[in-house]
Amino acid sequence: MLVSDRVQKSMKQGSWIRRMFEEGAELKQQYGEENIFDLSLGNPIMEPPVEFHQELRRLAENPLPGMHRYMENAGYTETRAAVAKQLSLEAGVNFTMNDIIMTCGAAGALNVVLKTILNEEDEVIIFAPYFPEYINYIDNHGGIGKVLPTDEQFVPRLDVLEAAIGAKTRAVLINSPNNPSGAVYSEDFLHQLGELLSNKETKYGKQIIRINDEPYRKIVYDGQQCPQVWSHYRQSIIVTSHSKDLALPGERIGYIAVNPGFGQRKELIDGFIYCNRTLGYVNAPALMQHLVRSLQDVTISVAEYQRKRDVLCDHLSEVGYSVMKPQGTFYMFPKSPLEDDIAFVRELLEWRVLTVPGRGFGSPGYFRISFCVDDRTLEGSLAGFRKVAQKFKLY
Amino acid sequence: MLVSDRVQKSMKQGSWIRRMFEEGAELKQQYGEENIFDLSLGNPIMEPPVEFHQELRRLAENPLPGMHRYMENAGYTETRAAVAKQLSLEAGVNFTMNDIIMTCGAAGALNVVLKTILNEEDEVIIFAPYFPEYINYIDNHGGIGKVLPTDEQFVPRLDVLEAAIGAKTRAVLINSPNNPSGAVYSEDFLHQLGELLSNKETKYGKQIIRINDEPYRKIVYDGQQCPQVWSHYRQSIIVTSHSKDLALPGERIGYIAVNPGFGQRKELIDGFIYCNRTLGYVNAPALMQHLVRSLQDVTISVAEYQRKRDVLCDHLSEVGYSVMKPQGTFYMFPKSPLEDDIAFVRELLEWRVLTVPGRGFGSPGYFRISFCVDDRTLEGSLAGFRKVAQKFKLY
Numbered sequence: 001m002l003v004s005d006r007v008q009k010s011m012k013q014g015s016w017i018r019r020m021f022e023e024g025a026e027l028k029q030q031y032g033e034e035n036i037f038d039l040s041l042g043n044p045i046m047e048p049p050v051e052f053h054q055e056l057r058r059l060a061e062n063p064l065p066g067m068h069r070y071m072e073n074a075g076y077t078e079t080r081a082a083v084a085k086q087l088s089l090e091a092g093v094n095f096t097m098n099d100i101i102m103t104c105g106a107a108g109a110l111n112v113v114l115k116t117i118l119n120e121e122d123e124v125i126i127f128a129p130y131f132p133e134y135i136n137y138i139d140n141h142g143g144i145g146k147v148l149p150t151d152e153q154f155v156p157r158l159d160v161l162e163a164a165i166g167a168k169t170r171a172v173l174i175n176s177p178n179n180p181s182g183a184v185y186s187e188d189f190l191h192q193l194g195e196l197l198s199n200k201e202t203k204y205g206k207q208i209i210r211i212n213d214e215p216y217r218k219i220v221y222d223g224q225q226c227p228q229v230w231s232h233y234r235q236s237i238i239v240t241s242h243s244k245d246l247a248l249p250g251e252r253i254g255y256i257a258v259n260p261g262f263g264q265r266k267e268l269i270d271g272f273i274y275c276n277r278t279l280g281y282v283n284a285p286a287l288m289q290h291l292v293r294s295l296q297d298v299t300i301s302v303a304e305y306q307r308k309r310d311v312l313c314d315h316l317s318e319v320g321y322s323v324m325k326p327q328g329t330f331y332m333f334p335k336s337p338l339e340d341d342i343a344f345v346r347e348l349l350e351w352r353v354l355t356v357p358g359r360g361f362g363s364p365g366y367f368r369i370s371f372c373v374d375d376r377t378l379e380g381s382l383a384g385f386r387k388v389a390q391k392f393k394l395y
Numbered sequence: 396m397l398v399s400d401r402v403q404k405s406m407k408q409g410s411w412i413r414r415m416f417e418e419g420a421e422l423k424q425q426y427g428e429e430n431i432f433d434l435s436l437g438n439p440i441m442e443p444p445v446e447f448h449q450e451l452r453r454l455a456e457n458p459l460p461g462m463h464r465y466m467e468n469a470g471y472t473e474t475r476a477a478v479a480k481q482l483s484l485e486a487g488v489n490f491t492m493n494d495i496i497m498t499c500g501a502a503g504a505l506n507v508v509l510k511t512i513l514n515e516e517d518e519v520i521i522f523a524p525y526f527p528e529y530i531n532y533i534d535n536h537g538g539i540g541k542v543l544p545t546d547e548q549f550v551p552r553l554d555v556l557e558a559a560i561g562a563k564t565r566a567v568l569i570n571s572p573n574n575p576s577g578a579v580y581s582e583d584f585l586h587q588l589g590e591l592l593s594n595k596e597t598k599y600g601k602q603i604i605r606i607n608d609e610p611y612r613k614i615v616y617d618g619q620q621c622p623q624v625w626s627h628y629r630q631s632i633i634v635t636s637h638s639k640d641l642a643l644p645g646e647r648i649g650y651i652a653v654n655p656g657f658g659q660r661k662e663l664i665d666g667f668i669y670c671n672r673t674l675g676y677v678n679a680p681a682l683m684q685h686l687v688r689s690l691q692d693v694t695i696s697v698a699e700y701q702r703k704r705d706v707l708c709d710h711l712s713e714v715g716y717s718v719m720k721p722q723g724t725f726y727m728f729p730k731s732p733l734e735d736d737i738a739f740v741r742e743l744l745e746w747r748v749l750t751v752p753g754r755g756f757g758s759p760g761y762f763r764i765s766f767c768v769d770d771r772t773l774e775g776s777l778a779g780f781r782k783v784a785q786k787f788k789l790y
Contacts, residue, residue, distance in 0.1 A: 002602060002659050003666035004514045011669050043465045053458060060455035063448060070438045070644045104499055104647065107675035115535075119399045136673040140510075207397060248463045250681030252499065252647075264397050271398035274406050278531035280502035285680045286645030 010136060017041065017132065017356050020345070024354045031352060037381035040354040042179065042331065044300070044372045048247045051298045055291050068286050073277040075102025075255075079289045083255055086296035091228045099260055101272050102284035104252040106215045108276075109239035110137050113211060113256060114171075115279055116271040118143040122170035127156040128362035129333060131179050131213070143170070147362055153324060154181035154333070158192055165200045171209040172197065177216035177226060180361050180368040181333040182326020184220055187227040194233030201235070207263060212238045215254070218245040218299045220328035221306045234261045237268075242292055244330075245299045253288035305330050308371045308378055319386045320394025330372035333358065337392045341367050347391070351384030405531060412436065412527065412751050415740070419749045426747065432776035435749040437574065437726065439695070439767045443642045446693045450686050463681050468672040470497025470650075474684045478650055481691035488625045494655055496667050497679035499647040501610045503671075504634035505532050508606060508651060509566075510674055511666040513538040517565035522551040523757035524728060526574050526608070538565070542757055548719060549576035549728070553587055560595045566604040567592065572611035572621060575756050575763040576728040577721020579615055582622040589628030596630070602658060607633040610649070613640040613694045615723035616701045629656045632663075637687055639725075640694045648683035700725050703766045703773055714781045715789025725767035728753065732787045736762050742786070746779030 001008065020040040028036045047053075059067070074080065080097035088095045103109040114124070120142045126134050127150050138145040146169075148160050156174065165172075174193075176185040185193075197208050210233050217226045217240065229236050241254030256272055258265050276283070283289075309326060316323050316334060323334035338344040341357040341364055348355055348367075358366030371378060389395060396403065415435040423431045442448075454462070469475065475492035483490045498504040509519070515537045521529050522545050533540040541564075543555050551569065560567075569588075571580040580588075592603050605628050612621045612635065624631050636649030651667055653660050671678070678684075704721060711718050711729060718729035733739040736752040736759055743750055743762075753761030766773060784790060 002604075002663045003511055004517075006514070007511055007666055007670060010673070011666070041465070047458075047460070048463055053455075056458075057455045060448075060452045063442075063451075065442070068443055068643045068645050070436070104675070105677060107677050111675035116398055116402055119401070122399075133673065133675075137675060140674060209397075249465045250463050250678060252677060252680050268397045271402055271406070275402060278405070278528065279535060279674075280499070280506035280528075280532060281676075282500060282502050282647060283645060285647050285683065287682065288680065 006139075010139065017360055020354050020356050023349065027349070027352060027354075034376075036352050036354065037377050037384060038354045039369045039371065039373060039377070039381055040356050042370050042372060043249060044244060044247045044330070045374050046247045046300045046304065046372070049295070049298050049300055051295055052246060052248075052291065055294055059287070059290060064290070067290055071283060071286065073283050074273045075100070075284055076289050076293070079293045082293045082296050083257070087257055091230050093228075093230045093260060095257065095260060098269065099258045099265075101256045101269065101276060102289055103239075103254045103256055103276060104281045104284055105243060105254040106213060106239050106241035107133065107137070108252065108281050108284075109241070109254050109256045110211070110213060111140060111279060112272055112275045112281070113237065113239060114138060114141045114143060115275040116268070117170055117209060119170075121168065123166070123168045125161065125164060125169060125172045127174065129154065129180050129358060129366065130362050131175060132360055132362075134173065144168075150181075154178060154183040155185060155189055156193070158196055162196055165208070167204050169200070169204075169208055171211050173211045173213060175213040177220055177328025179216065179329055180331045180356075181324065182329045182331050183324070184224065184226055184327040190227055190229055190232045197233055197235070207235050210236045212236060214238050214240040215244050216329040219302055219305060219330065221302070221309060222327070224327060226328065230259050234259060234263060236262070246292065246295060247300050248288070251285060251288045253284055253292055255284075305372065308373075308375070312369065312371050312378060312382075315382050316385060318395075319389040321385070321389065330370060332369050332371065333363075333366050334369065336365050336367050337389070337394055339365060341365055347388045348384055351387055353381045353384035401534075405534065412755055415749050415751050418744065422744070422747060422749075429771075431747045431749065432772050432779060433749045434764045434766065434768060434772070434776055435751050437765050437767060438644060439639060439642045439725070440769050441642045441695045441699065441767070444690070444693050444695055446690055447641060447643075447686065450689055454682070454685055459685070462685055466678060466681065468678050469668045470495070470679055471684050471688070474688045477688045477691050478652070482652055486623045486625050488623075488655060490652065490655060493664065494653045494660075496651045496664065496671060497684055498634075498649045498651055498671060499676045499679055500638060500649040501608060501634050501636035502528065502532070503647065503676050503679075504636070504649050504651045505606070505608060506535060506674060507667055507670045507676070508632065508634060509533060509536045509538060510670040511663070512565055512604060514565075516563065518561070518563045520556065520559060520564060520567045522569065524549065524575050524753060524761065525757050526570060527755055527757075529568065539563075545576075549573060549578040550580060550584055551588070553591055556588075557591055560603070562599050564595070564599075564603055566606050568606045568608060570608040572615055572723025574611065574724055575726045575751075576719065577724045577726050578719070579619065579621055579722040585622055585624055585627045592628055592630070602630050605631045607631060609633050609635040610639050611724040614697055614700060614725065616697070616704060617722070619722060621723065625654055629654060629658060631657070641687065641690060642695050643683070646680060646683045648679055648687055650679075700767065703768075703770070707764065707766050707773060707777075710777050711780060713790075714784040716780070716784065725765060727764050727766065728758075728761050729764065731760050731762050732784070732789055734760060736760055742783045743779055746782050748776045748779035
């Protein structure tokens with residue numbers, strides 16, 4: 001066979017998100033795109049903020065000499081300094097450019113981190129429901145993903161984590177605001193998690209790294225702020241991108257930030273810069289680095305997403321679905337009225353509504369709805385949700 | 396330790412190119428940038444062609460709806476079709492968009508290919524002198540790099556290759572036009588190589604993949620064309636980028652192209668698309684995909700590089716260095732007048748000329764000069780080369 005055993009195996013397990021995407025593409029061909037209500041993908045419908053377009057025009061009209069050349073693998077010093085400045089403001093912790101490495105999106109950032117820190121068979125703990133690519137990323141670098149449960153509010157269960165951490169645990173990966181649940185972890189939870197990890201570090205005499213995957217940090221609702229992770233645990237890093245807050249997912253621009261108080265941080269950061277190069281990313285795309293430099297305090301309209309959330313969430317509750325109102329992100333993760341979430345998602349397909357079964361995220365019995373879609377799609381889906389609710393006598 | 400054993404080990408072995416970069420940065424601080432003649436990096440000094448700037452302005456002023464969103468992981472169909480069209484014209488082979496996958500540069504492309512095809516301990520054959528990152532890329536995906544010699548003209552020795560291919564050989568990686576030697580492999584050589592590989596396929600009953608790393612394909616001199624690889628071997632793919640031909644190295648835009656006649660190509664291409672996603676590249680940067688679509692027949696001024704080559708090559712020959720005139724790329728790879736190439740490179744440093752010792756490319760006894768620099772740097776270096784030649788009585 002041409003394709004390696006490992007890749008073949010993981011291709012076969014496949015991705016439920018992609019499978020729905022493909023079934024959706026077929027339906028779209030059959031019925032016309034405007035008759036399909038596709039809530040399966042996290043591909044933000046909004047355009048980047050007006051400031052982005054201004055900055056792009058400005059740079060296109062006044063190109064900087066050498067602005068498309070290689071730069072240091074960690075990224076432009078000006079961009080890293082701008083990220084550090086904004087992060088310091090938000091976090092109340094003093095970051096410098098040396099704490100920041102620009103990357104090809106959060107996916108690039110997370111692969112760089114895992115490549116740097118994982119020895120063969122080191123464990124990385126994740127929590128279900130989880131972003132399914134985590135499994136691939138951990139596997140890419142020889143790690144073992146250990147999946148732990150969350151509670152009814154989709155918050156990691158600390159009692160289970162307490163029992164699960166062992167001598168092989170290298171990192172705990174959390175994702176708040178959470179894809180697919182929309183949960184935002186509280187200050188109190190982060191503090192308890194930090195204490196638990198500190199105790200385990202002492203017990204095992206090694207550093208345990210908390211990786212915070214935060215591409216949705218700015219997408220939180222009801223006037224809340226996403227709690228900062230830094231003060232609660234020294235060995236904290238974040239991986240993130242501008243895919244959601246600036247609506248640039250196709251551009252692959254993100255960064256790694258390392259807690260200035262992290263023990264032996266110089267060694268770690270040198271490792272990140274090295275792996276950013278040797279994994280073949282080389283550097284984050286140059287033009288995007290120039291652009292996001294002056295857009296660190298800009299975000300797309302969160303109110304717009306909140307409106308969409310409310311329309312959908314109110315409707316689902318009204319017709320009898322059991323759903324936690326998301327505090328952030330543009331996803332919700334209702335209980336599947338059928339035990340078999342795949343069967344249920346197929347019921348919705350009958351009404352040309354595309355969603356993703358929960359087992360794609362390690363949580364069977366749920367399904368994910370993505371509401372970063374235009375209003376026509378969102379409103380068009382409501383009838384389908386109602387019809388299926390009627391069929392299963394939810395109201 | 397925080398950094399994995401494997402990464403630590405390979406960081407210690409380090410990169411000679413980077414080491415020279417760092418020594419150079421120190422010298423620049425000490426003496427001022429204008430007094431250092433840095434010929435160590437392949438960072439093209441030229442700006443992208445005027446057509447690129449026009450296209451960027453046009454797109455900035457008339458943004459397409461959704462032009463920064465996710466697209467299919469293989470890239471925009473329009474971009475892939477444009478690449479296929481140009482490649483068909485150049486190669487006389489009929490490519491379609493289905494043979495093309497857009498990637499984050501050639502480095503991204505090569506990592507995707509290796510991830511897809513390598514089982515643990517599969518061998519990839521490379522030839523010294525080689526681009527040093529090959530070692531890292533092969534190692535990233537569990538492969539074993541097997542380094543074979545080239546002849547006096549830096550062309551792979553087929554007799555040695557014949558003896559070296561075995562049951563574990565998965566791929567042969569060639570790089571023409573070659574970094575660091577500037578060699579361009581002839582039609583005749585490619586044909587013989589194809590025959591050799593076909594025989595080995597029959598012998599071992601398995602496909603052996605020829606990977607052609609071709610970012611310098613358009614940078615060839617004296618009115619020559621770079622011979623096309625396609626007709627000489629079915630199991631051929633190329634990995635390449637627009638880093639050099641459009642002077643966009645910081646933008647990370649490249650592609651994989653698969654020979655339309657490749658056996659079981661659908662399986663292979665699906666694997667590439669999958670690994671492009673799961674390695675965390677996700678897709679090639681969106682804006683660059685839009686831009687290069689209409690620039691497939693555009694190239695920076697090769698004449699300008701040829702002029703620089705001639706100035707430097709003539710001078711080196713005149714003062715007694717033994718150097719093969721590069722037929723392509725913007726590198727040359729002279730013999731080190733001292734057996735110890737590191738000692739020799741340090742002699743040049745005394746005259747503030749930065750080059751890279753040949754052992755960084757697997758070929759001790761040589762050194763690499765990069766001439767993609769401005770004329771001031773190039774001309775400023777000539778005195779240093781002469782002084783050192785005098786010291787060692789080369790003329």
